Structure formats: structure tokens, C-alpha cells
Amino acid sequence: MEHKAHKLEIFRGLWKFKSNQQKIWGVLFFLSVVTIIEVALGILKPEILMNTFLSTKLINWIFIILTLIKAYYIAWDFMHLRDEKSGLQASIVITLIFLIAYLVFILLVEGNYIYDVLYEGFVSWNF
């Protein structure tokens, strides 16, 4: 079976590798750095990041963005999506992004609404 050539660069060509193995270690290094940043932020919890933006704390936005970055590199380099045809990439990624974004939007808005009803209504928190 013929195998396709690997694209041996990440960060849009900023970091180039000589072999596929090297690229794997490079990606591992990057993922580890991101995880360490996440854990450090989670333990330190700097006060300045506790302010809310779009009804979510800044620190949580950072966590979510870092998670999506990690997910991108796992899918693109570990799951070899970088070497697949763009049609395959699109049919996987767009499907998931569209459906998940829809689900997140509808359920979180609904959860927030129920919170408001319970908060402003006559339902006692404790009785």
C-alpha cells in the first residue's frame, strides 16, 4: 500500500521537522506546555481572570480556547488529519462544529433560563 507523504511542519510552517517522529515529539512538547499552563492557571486562579466576559469567567474562556487548540493538534497531527484531503477534513470538522455549537447554544440558554425562573420565582432554595 502506498502511503502519503507527511507534512512536516506545524504553526503554519514556523516550526519545521526533519522526520515524522520528530514532529510527533514536537507536538507532544507543545501539548504538554499547554496542559501545564492550564494546570498552573487552575491552581493559581489569578484574581484578574475571575472577571466575567459574556457571562463566563475569563479564566474559563482561556481554558476552553486552550482545549480547542489541544484538540486541533491531536486531530491534525496524531490522527493525521493534516495529511488527509481537504474534503475529508471539512466533512469531519464542519459537521461536528455545526452540530455541537447548536447543541451548546440551545441547552446552555435553556439552562440559564431555568436558573432565572428558579431564582426570581417563588421556589425556595431551602425549606
Next chain:
Amino acid sequence: MSTSISSSLQEEDLWEGGNKPFKASYGKLMMWFFIVSDALTFSGFLVAYGFSRFKNIDSWPIADEVFTHFPFLHGVDAPMYYVALMTFILIFSSVTMVLAVDAGHHMDKKKVTFYMALTIVGGAVFVGSQAWEWNNFIRGEYGAVETRGGQIYQFENQITGKRVALRDFSMSQPKDRTQNLRKKGIWFTSESSLPTFTVDEVITGFRSNNDLIIKTEKLDEKGHKIRLSREESLKKIQQAKYVVEGANLIRNEYGNRLFADFFFFITGFHGFHVLSGVIINIIIFFNVLIGTYERRGHYEMVEKVGLYWHFVDLVWVFVFTFFYLV
């Protein structure tokens, strides 16, 4: 089969009617189909968790105060370190998996064997860690009481600001209540084990220890749990109805009931994926050992289980964020 296809292609590489769509083999495409649908299943679970959390946004348990254990460090408050370690273990076993796939491309049987073995070990360590995590979660550490309204009250020392366990202050009283077992009572009735202390013992102990206050489930604007004053605590403790130690599917000492339910369900479902991944990896590992893929001429099977394995890692990245960080 069409005759127009060039003869250099093997017939088994072709789908009915032409070349491989997306230049990916049938097996790989189907694995991607499965991964996309499984990703939607997991996002359904995680979004349901988000729904319940938004619904109880001002009283959800804080993960740092729940997951504080680290092996061999008893009594040390170590939030997050253990899950961070688990994350690294899983990412690392993902790396050995890609290395196995890469070695497969070079038809290097020895290296594939070695890296597959490492991957299996990493997966097994991860499942074991999760079992340990569950064990701590189910057993609990401090204990709490639940009120008639279903709220959890935890106890804190107002001078040191540290959590206090039920066993440290509850007054032992003579008990006439024992666990109802089938052999002791009526043959069709039994119950699960009783908490170590009765509500009365906790309340008496709480009254006689002036340093103790109640830590409620409610969060203030800064996201810290609200503590009651001593006077208020004495009033509120009357409402205690159950003693809660650890967690089960009905109630847990950490706070909202749904929290433990989602924890068991989501990490359990993910753990089951890891377990099945390890089993599939073992099957492929033995196939590599007996030379099945060497004879087949390619190691695509390793690539396919690799896809599944990385997917499990990918899901953990999200579970880690939404359960432990956010």
C-alpha cells in the same frame, strides 16, 4: 469493476464504481464515521452537564475542593495534580500510538510491537488511575449532612478555615438502630449500610464545639462557597435530615446530586472507552506479533485502532477541561 482504472491499482483498494473517496480506505473512513458519531454522543453528555450546571450556576460544587487526593500524600490538599498526571499519561500513550503507526508505515515489526506494548501499558495505567479516583470519590473524606430541602451542609472550623470531618466532632451516643438485613428482619426487606453517625450525633457534636460553622452549597459573586455565622449555623443545623458520607447515585457529600451522577456517567463512559481501547489494542498487538500485517503487506489496522485511541485521548482533553478546570 470499470476497466478504465489503471492496472497499477490493486483491486481490493477500489470501491465499487471507482477509486477510493477522499483517498482513504474503506476501513479508515468507517472509523471516522464512528468517531464523528461518538464525538456527538460525548458532546451530548458534556452539554447536558453544562445544562445542569447553568441551571445551578450559583451552587455547583467547586472541582478543586472535591478532587484533592494524590497517591501516598494523605491529608495533603493537592487539587488537580492527579488529573493532570492522568492527562499526561493519556497524551503520552497517544504519542506511543502515533509512533507505532509511523513504524508501521516503515514496515518495522519490532518497533510497532514495542510501541503498541507501551500504548497498552499507558492505557492500563490510566484506567487504574480512574478506578483510584472513583474510589476516593465514592468513599469521601469529610462527610456532610443533607437537609429536608436536599441541600448539603459541610462543616468548617471558623478559626483555622479548614474543613472538619464528621468523625472529628460527632458525639457518640447509644444507638438502637442497626442495619436492616434480610437475615435479621423480614425476608424481602434490606437496606444499604448506615452512615457511621446518626443525625443526632452530628447535631450534638456540632452544638458542643463552638468553632464549627456550616459551609453551604451557595456561591458568592467571587465564586467562593458561602459560610454561615455560628448563630445562623446553629439555627440551620436543625434542618439536617441525613448524614451523607462519600457519594452514590442518590446523594453525595460534595453538593448537588447531579454532580456525582454526571461524574459517574461521563468519566465512567470515557473509562469504558479506554478499557475497550486497551482490549482492541491487545488484539492488534497479538496480530502484530504473529505477523498478520507483515503478511498482509501493510499495517493499516494499527492506524485504524490508532484513530480510535487518539479519539479517546481527545475526549479526555474535554472531560478534563469541563469537569476539573472550568
